Amino acid sequence: MQHELDTVINRYGTDCLKWDYMEKWLGVPEGKALPSWVSDWDFKAPEFITQPLQERLDHGVFGYSERNEEFFSSVIDWWSDRHQVTLKKEWFHTTQGSMPAIAMLLESWTQENDQVLVMNPVYHAFFRTIENTQRTLVSSNLVNDNGYYSIDFEDLESKFKNGVKAMIFCNPHNPVGRVWTEEEVTRVCELCHQYGVYLIADEIWADIDFSEHRFFSCLRMEEHLMQKMAVCIAGTKTFGLPAFRLTNTMIPNEQEAAPLKRKLLAYGIDVFSSLSLSANQSAYRQGAKWVDETVAYLKQNIELLDHFVSSELTQVKYIKQESTYLAWLDCREMGLSDDELQQLVQDAGVIPSMGYGFGDQGTGFIRLNLGCPKSILEEKIKRLRTVLQ
Incomplete structure (x- = not known):
């Protein structure tokens, strides 16, 4: 199970909103940044989902x-x-x-x-x-x-x-x-x-x-x-x-x-x-056992991000969420406008959701998607380290 969730799946070229449409919606060319905005995850569906789908496809009648x-x-x-x-x-x-x-x-x-x-x-x-x-x-x-x-x-x-x-x-x-x-x-x-x-x-x-x-x-x-x-x-x-x-x-x-x-x-x-x-x-x-294991994996990703923020960043706050795989990062102490903050993280090669999109109380925040293999999250952290420290 750990191995399956660690597996990086290439989602480019699948009409994926998060990966294929960054340029259309955000002006970011393909391959220039890691998407962390849309709230879906990058894990492959388990066999207990894909098998019944394959059986339906093999049946071949779609009424x-x-x-x-x-x-x-x-x-x-x-x-x-x-x-x-x-x-x-x-x-x-x-x-x-x-x-x-x-x-x-x-x-x-x-x-x-x-x-x-x-x-x-x-x-x-x-x-x-x-x-x-x-x-x-x-x-x-x-x-x-x-x-x-x-x-x-x-x-x-x-x-x-x-x-x-x-x-x-x-x-x-x-x-x-x-x-x-x-x-x-x-x-x-x-x-x-x-x-x-x-x-x-x-x-x-x-x-x-x-x-x-x-x-x-x-x-x-x-x-x-x-x-x-x-x-x-x-x-x-x-x-x-x-x-x-x-x-x-x-x-x-x-x-x-x-x-x-x-x-x-x-x-x-x-x-x-x-x-x-x-x-x-x-x-x-x-799906019960699979969901439990996936939630445990997501919790590991939360701990990884929390360690990075708490040990290396002095102007960013992260309170570990009780739900979702979406980290809510408070960047207000950096003293940047929303446009400046967005440009900063985009230049680092990470595309989060900007907090102002969630209402005026989100100004100065970013929302980062942690629903991805650990190696992808580690790369996001590596890139953010260059601009948030």
Whole structure:
């Protein structure tokens, strides 16, 4: 297993967004830098995923497909075993990714110009979706206490009192890497219930968990706290399957799910890719040991970066994340503008995600992808050493 994750896979020439499209989106020519921006990993899929895909390819007929009982039970059993969550088949609403689901939920549950809240800094696509559904963005800034982030519940409640209609809750949080505690998750859900705010929780990072307290899902709330709630779950990050574009959005309240169901039918999202269904079903059934070993490998990468930052860098801070394979590095003490910081790391031959893309609270930060073989991370560190020391 260690050997497989150490293996460097050449992703150039595969239409890979992260490797092949740096020049198109970032102006960086191919081969000039190591990409560390897009949040997918560079590990080869295990045989328990590729084998059923090969069987589908060998069959050779690619018609319309539906979700069978084993598809539902594989996800239900995984979430029961790993997260002590009891899912129900009738809660499932399957879409081609989490962001389409979130966009359709905003269109279903809110009106144009309604206020939608996120906790800043946060995954940049949330901003884009709120803007393009013509909703009004409201930010509640996370509290950064020497690198450890927490929720400002006083500010959150104040924003709710001022008319917020929906909240997008990143749990675990991208980019700051927090696994919110049971107490924090419960308080968010209680406030949403108290003020009638729709809660849309993105929990696709749930299985990449390094925390001591362990991930706690919104779907473990008491029934009355789940009446205006949707939770997006996926194997995307767990098994490295973003290419298959499959998210299951859980909505416990059937009445509140009705508008989304109508949208899914209107947009023709009622049949699915047989390849996507096969990959996900097999992964959930056979992937437990592999996921545990991959998370352990990612933790080694975190320790490697932490040692570099703590022992060699005086103006950069890194608080090891509790989730995700995305390191959130605080470079503000370097005294550079975002443009200067971006040029500095780009000249070193590393392309991270710049923190300002995650909201104004990300200014002066970079997000570095650690989901790669150790040798690639060592090369990233070698290059960053030349400019960050």
